[in-house]
Amino acid sequence: MKRAYRILAVDDEDFNQELLQTLLEPKGYEVVTADDGKQALEILSEKNIDLILLDINMPVMNGYEVCLRVKEDPRTRHIPVIMITSLDSRESRLKGMEAGAEEFLQKPADQAELLLRVGNILRAAEYEDAFNYAIMALARAAEANDLDTGNHILRVGEFSALIAAELGQADKFVEDIRLQATLHDVGKVHIPSHILKKPGLLDAGEMEEMKKHPAFGAAIIGDHPQLAMGRDIALYHHEKYGGGYPAGLRGEDIPLAARIVTLADCYDALRNSRVYKPCYDHAGAYRIITEGDDRTRPADFDQAVLAVFKKKADRFEELYIKMTDQAAAQKRSA
Ligand SMILES: [Fe+2]
Ligand SMILES: [Fe+2]
Incomplete structure (x- = not known):
């Protein structure tokens, strides 16, 4: 009852x-x-x-x-x-x-x-509440196939909200991105799990397959006006600041919400270990995002978003620790 x-x-x-x-x-x-x-x-x-x-x-x-x-x-x-x-x-x-x-x-x-x-x-x-719950349920369903855990999407939402607030976006935008950023990889339900879970780097054919997940995500979310931001995020979160996929958009042609999620997602992905890569501590992730490595370049990010990350890096670390401990504690008590 x-x-x-x-x-x-x-x-x-x-x-x-x-x-x-x-x-x-x-x-x-x-x-x-x-x-x-x-x-x-x-x-x-x-x-x-x-x-x-x-x-x-x-x-x-x-x-x-x-x-x-x-x-x-x-x-x-x-x-x-x-x-x-x-x-x-x-x-x-x-x-x-x-x-x-x-x-x-x-x-x-x-x-x-x-x-x-x-x-x-x-x-x-x-x-x-029911709307928010349904969005989260959809985001979690898409993860069943993937290696990310439930808290990856929650943390990406939280980091994105932090960046949006620091950029001076309205409360509505901040709340929307907190929720709808969780949908960024929803298109991965269509990607075979042997690709998602492959230890080691993907070959060219597998990479082509993987690159379809943004368009799949946009198709799943559809064109409901309340979810327009989520659709943009799913479709454009791999555009980088130019030179990404699927549309090859550049700079401010990429919707702001997607530019924000790109960095939030990158930070969290670096912190987590995967079968194909080790994880980094905060300092390591910070270095890669701000100085670059063979996969990531600082120029991949919107420079205003990057500046917020640099300024609020401590807060990213705090949130990561807090939201990871919570997940571990929940697992233990389940
Ligand atoms: Fe993605
Ligand atoms: Fe992600």
């Missing part, structure tokens, strides 16, 4: 907390309460929360601040926030929107309206 949605009600007044509880609990929601912003953040770090109802004026940490923190943290930013404001002004709404709140309700909240908003926002979040 599906578990009840868990709503975090943050309000410094007991009376308001009780009001929300008596309204929401009979409708099957689980309500967790917090008296101030600091307590809310503590609860968020311990429990899975599906929705936050957030008061603005509170001691210790106000609602705007809580909302900002929630939206900054990759672990909580997907949780929708409804701000409940007694400050009936345009300014407080704008501040709330800037902090990333999805919805606003005026205090005292109209009960029917509150229930409708809560229901709608949870349903929308559920669809988004």
Whole structure:
């Protein structure tokens, strides 16, 4: 059975907390309460929360601040926030929107309206969640045939999001690339596994076969508008900055998302061992990307993307370690 949605009600007044509880609990929601912003953040770090109802004026940490923190943290930013404001002004709404709140309700909240908003926002979040889940499932299915592990695609997504954010891309772009970069090699489902798993270098014929995976990937993803970025990434992540395949595009003719993923994928591939190659530590991977070797040249990358990599190299190393340990721990506990 599906578990009840868990709503975090943050309000410094007991009376308001009780009001929300008596309204929401009979409708099957689980309500967790917090008296101030600091307590809310503590609860968020311990429990899975599906929705936050957030008061603005509170001691210790106000609602705007809580909302900002929630939206900054990759672990909580997907949780929708409804701000409940007694400050009936345009300014407080704008501040709330800037902090990333999805919805606003005026205090005292109209009960029917509150229930409708809560229901709608949870349903929308559920669809988004299911969409993200399906993308990940597709990406994982394609890996079954390959030597990469589940966390390769997750790390490539995370590195790509890091680069995009550093390049000053909008939040939407950053979130999209985090998810859709995982599809970069989805076309490999069509490549025979004796090629994917071959120890040693591929011969010319095998290489030709391998070079078809970007077009296969684009065909699998198709032309859904929500997945346009994923399609670009799958199709163009081997274009390099010129001289790659399949289209032989150059420079900025290659979509930015693909230019970003090229570097993210390269770093992660260098860190992992394969039957045909050893793995490198961070310093080794850094050296190859920034100085080149017989397979990789710094000129293969968008120079702005490369500059971000150099600047944020420590962060790449941290993320790699964190996301690899997690995978190992999950395997052990499975
Ligand atoms: Fe690829
Ligand atoms: Fe990859």
